Amino acid sequence: MRLRNSLTRKEEEFRPLRPGEVRMYHCGPTVYSRPHIGNYRAYMLADLLRRAFEYTGHAVEQVMNITDVGHLTVDDVADARGEDKLEEAAKRRNLDPYQIAREVEGWFHDDLRTLRFLPAHRYPRATEHVPEMIALIERLVRKGHAYVVNGNVYFSVRTFPNYGALSRNTLEQLEAGARVEVRDEKRDPLDFALWKRDEKHVMQWPSPWGPGFPGWHIECSAMSMKYLGETFDIHTGGPDNVFPHHECEIAQSESVTGKPFVRVWMHCAFLEIGGKKMAKREGALVTIPELLERGYAGADIRFALISAHYRTPIQFGFDSLDAAKAARARLRNFVEFEMADRPDGAKRPEAAAAIAKARTEFRAAIEDDLNTSAALAAVHELVTAINRIGVARADARDAVDVLRDFDRVLGVLDAPAPPPILDAEIERRIADRDAARKARDFARADAIRDELLARGVELVDTPGGSRWRKR
Numbered sequence: 001m002r003l004r005n006s007l008t009r010k011e012e013e014f015r016p017l018r019p020g021e022v023r024m025y026h027c028g029p030t031v032y033s034r035p036h037i038g039n040y041r042a043y044m045l046a047d048l049l050r051r052a053f054e055y056t057g058h059a060v061e062q063v064m065n066i067t068d069v070g071h072l073t074v075d076d077v078a079d080a081r082g083e084d085k086l087e088e089a090a091k092r093r094n095l096d097p098y099q100i101a102r103e104v105e106g107w108f109h110d111d112l113r114t115l116r117f118l119p120a121h122r123y124p125r126a127t128e129h130v131p132e133m134i135a136l137i138e139r140l141v142r143k144g145h146a147y148v149v150n151g152n153v154y155f156s157v158r159t160f161p162n163y164g165a166l167s168r169n170t171l172e173q174l175e176a177g178a179r180v181e182v183r184d185e186k187r188d189p190l191d192f193a194l195w196k197r198d199e200k201h202v203m204q205w206p207s208p209w210g211p212g213f214p215g216w217h218i219e220c221s222a223m224s225m226k227y228l229g230e231t232f233d234i235h236t237g238g239p240d241n242v243f244p245h246h247e248c249e250i251a252q253s254e255s256v257t258g259k260p261f262v263r264v265w266m267h268c269a270f271l272e273i274g275g276k277k278m279a280k281r282e283g284a285l286v287t288i289p290e291l292l293e294r295g296y297a298g299a300d301i302r303f304a305l306i307s308a309h310y311r312t313p314i315q316f317g318f319d320s321l322d323a324a325k326a327a328r329a330r331l332r333n334f335v336e337f338e339m340a341d342r343p344d345g346a347k348r349p350e351a352a353a354a355i356a357k358a359r360t361e362f363r364a365a366i367e368d369d370l371n372t373s374a375a376l377a378a379v380h381e382l383v384t385a386i387n388r389i390g391v392a393r394a395d396a397r398d399a400v401d402v403l404r405d406f407d408r409v410l411g412v413l414d415a416p417a418p419p420p421i422l423d424a425e426i427e428r429r430i431a432d433r434d435a436a437r438k439a440r441d442f443a444r445a446d447a448i449r450d451e452l453l454a455r456g457v458e459l460v461d462t463p464g465g466s467r468w469r470k471r
Helices: 039-055 085-093 097-114 130-142 171-176 216-228 239-257 288-293 298-306 318-338 349-367 372-389 393-410 423-438 442-454
Strands: 002-005 010-013 021-026 059-064 146-149 152-155 192-196 232-237 262-267 271-273 457-462 465-470
Touching: 002 262, 021 039, 021 216, 039 059, 039 232, 039 262, 039 298, 039 349, 039 393, 059 216, 085 097, 097 288, 097 298, 130 146, 130 152, 130 192, 130 216, 130 239, 152 239, 192 216, 192 239, 216 232, 216 239, 232 239, 239 262, 288 298, 298 318, 318 372, 318 393, 349 372, 349 393, 372 393, 423 442, 423 457, 423 465, 442 457
Parallel strands: 021 059, 021 232, 232 262
Antiparallel strands: 002 010, 146 152, 152 192, 457 465
8 A cells, every 4th residue: 555644745655553553643623612524534544444444354443532621722833822712612601621522522422423434442541641741841841841930841842853854844933933832931932832831721640740730732642652652654644743743753753762653654635625724713514413404314325425536625615525425326237136137148248347446446546645536437447347347136236346445445335235024034033032031041032122223023911921013
């Protein structure tokens, strides 16, 4: 597989640190308000990577953090002064910050399921890893990369000569710009906070420097290294994560370990609306529930998000969602109806050739820096070829099988419908359940009832025995 590395600005052949195993970390949500569809562009990159590596036979360890403390009001500035977004939301809604964090985190997982994301192996919360952050900060202080002033701890940027390599920001450019905050207590205005002291902040932890809370950047370094090691394979995020967040992660992590922090950095392009990125501060955003209310299925939204290459900006609009919905409907119709009731007949060599060609082109597209637009083109070409050939049942089954195999990456097809349940089979399973109840094997009896219910048959126990009805 070849992947574009944001650090080198090149497509590179990917070779995992441990053969056959890929360890990935993804910047997850800041849980102060419901994520919008633009946020899911970055999370979709993470999901596509997971699916692509598993499709090509790799084992994957995937970690996505939950930022529930330490994220400032202005997050495109290396060390902005501002109220924590979660605390700001808590005051506005007159709730405890933890209540808001858990509520929004629940919405986030609901949205992931709606969009058919494979669940990450871990979703560490920042608030549950403060001891690891403190330990990391202590090591930075001991090594001379950080210093303490009035209970605040700052990273000394000039102790890390490669600062700016990811974002292509030189120290001189940063000094001349407005991407840092000047504070008198800093040794250098470029330095950013690792630990903060603020008596008004609700979420506080004890530390060697007094009560306070962590800065945003230190969280991901602590959690990623805890679960994936001091050097791991891939770190992803949105384009707005490049600077300052990922730049600061690299500086503090490599200053502690003396090792490369991440081998491949990957960033998606924005999902745009009206020519601008979709963002809360712009006030132009759309959530997943709002799209569901408009009649789009989660898989339709997913189809729209993967239709363009992850590094190509997507212009959000209902026209594009309608097009994705229609394209997915055509694919579903082919799989579930057109190929479902084909007549018997001999296999045709041109069908086998079309399927083999699709397999080759689909895999080549996925291995070419996750080129989903080319992968979907291979799918469309296969459907067109099979329809043109006019295949019989065996070739139809092979075509559906390969499309379902591709869907391990795409995630847009519905699961096959269970075969219809026959009346005689129902009666037999009811007899099995009655026998289990008579033997006082209630666990088995309940399992049979649940099995039938899942297949659309509801049992009703009456004095005269069990009765059933189809739902």
